[in-house]
Amino acid sequence: MSLLLALAGCLLTGFQAALILYRGNGICFNEGCAIVDSLTLVSPLYFNLAGFLFFLLVAASIHQARKDSPIWQRFVSVLLISGFAAEAVLFSFQLFVTKVFCSYCLIIFGLVVFANIFIGLKQIFRGCCIFTAIVMAFASLDFGVDAGPTEKSLEYGSIARITISDSTHELYFFFSPTCPHCEAVIEKLKDGVACTVNFNPIAVLDTFSFPGADRASEYTPQINIDFLQSLGISNIPTLVDKYEGGITIWTGSDLIETFLELNCQVERPESLSEITENRGRIGQSEGRPLLLDGPEKNCSVLEDCEKGPGSMEESFNQQSVVQ
Incomplete structure (x- = not known):
């Protein structure tokens, strides 16, 4: 047998x-x-x-x-x-x-x-x-992973970075070139951002360009995948907000865009109620990560979203690499 x-x-x-x-x-x-x-x-x-x-x-x-x-x-x-x-x-x-x-x-x-x-x-x-x-x-062994994103570990997963000297928020944006919801957040960031932003892809990109961003000489997407999995996060786009006093994690393009409008927009909106209406919850954390998960408009980390016209992957392939 x-x-x-x-x-x-x-x-x-x-x-x-x-x-x-x-x-x-x-x-x-x-x-x-x-x-x-x-x-x-x-x-x-x-x-x-x-x-x-x-x-x-x-x-x-x-x-x-x-x-x-x-x-x-x-x-x-x-x-x-x-x-x-x-x-x-x-x-x-x-x-x-x-x-x-x-x-x-x-x-x-x-x-x-x-x-x-x-x-x-x-x-x-x-x-x-x-x-x-x-x-x-x-x-008998402790395999626990520190859920808080450390600057050193996530830094090695960043393909590019926008540095704002007086920013009170340091953001890590997790995305994929085949996720249209990630593309929507990218376009939102192009409108102008007053926060430091690190771009952390979950896949190797041939090209990546963003106005005003400094391109990293090398990066490791697996760091980003491991970080998301350690928190039980299976969807992108995901935004990690590291600020004095805590960490907040946002998933879904609607919640992320709302956060950017309220905290990182160059010109803040006159009426916050118009933005937050029907957009989900806004929150902060003290001492440990707070996960705010949007109900929709996201993609799975394990598989690509369905590509549509003008997908982010096509956009990346048409752009030159940031020097």
């Missing part, structure tokens, strides 16, 4: 690797795969190739062990328990760090677990001991 499970693992990981290689993404039954993949340093392609080689080696070793070879039998036992340990680490990572499970990863985990079970009672005992030790080790 362990041989059949190993062959099934070969087929599954090999097929997944082929899909990633030729289509760019594999099969998964939930959004957990994308989240887990974004938090690993190794490409999913290499993970699946390693899995394919592992299951292939297990299958070949089991075939040799059936010839009553004690050496191959011990080797199969060590190989499977090593795979069980690796899967236990990945399982604990999803349980305690990402807080979401990858459905495909759980299938592979199940194949490794049952392959060990069919080896015998001793293998089951070893596997339970190793799994329990790894889970307890992860449970």
Whole structure:
């Protein structure tokens, strides 16, 4: 039975690797795969190739062990328990760090677990001991992420920055080139802004231009993705307002535009009631981030919004890079 499970693992990981290689993404039954993949340093392609080689080696070793070879039998036992340990680490990572499970990863985990079970009672005992030790080790560690945006960390995710010397607000604007609601906020900012603004994209941009902005020599979009995920934010546009006394986080283009009109517009409006009417809540925080989430007009971090005429991606491609 362990041989059949190993062959099934070969087929599954090999097929997944082929899909990633030729289509760019594999099969998964939930959004957990994308989240887990974004938090690993190794490409999913290499993970699946390693899995394919592992299951292939297990299958070949089991075939040799059936010839009553004690050496191959011990080797199969060590190989499977090593795979069980690796899967236990990945399982604990999803349980305690990402807080979401990858459905495909759980299938592979199940194949490794049952392959060990069919080896015998001793293998089951070893596997339970190793799994329990790894889970307890992860449970004893603190993987908490400081929810407050630090200038140092988010600075490395900024592609450009508008600096206003006397600004009492430092803003971090999270956006995507394929999000039309992000484009609406960008256009609002072009009307004039009296706050310091950092532009933090969630994807690599070939070009980016904004009047008066200083372009960063390098930036890392993954920092921005990790920051949003650490707060449980799955939509853009998102605006982080860092000011003396607290942090406020705004999502949705309506709420963000309202905030900009009230706090960062060069010429403040005569009547605030006209702006705030039907626009949502306005708030501040003391000591910890306050998340104000707009009900609509946003895009998912994990997938692009539907592109329309004059999308922001097209706008970026038509502009020159800020020097």
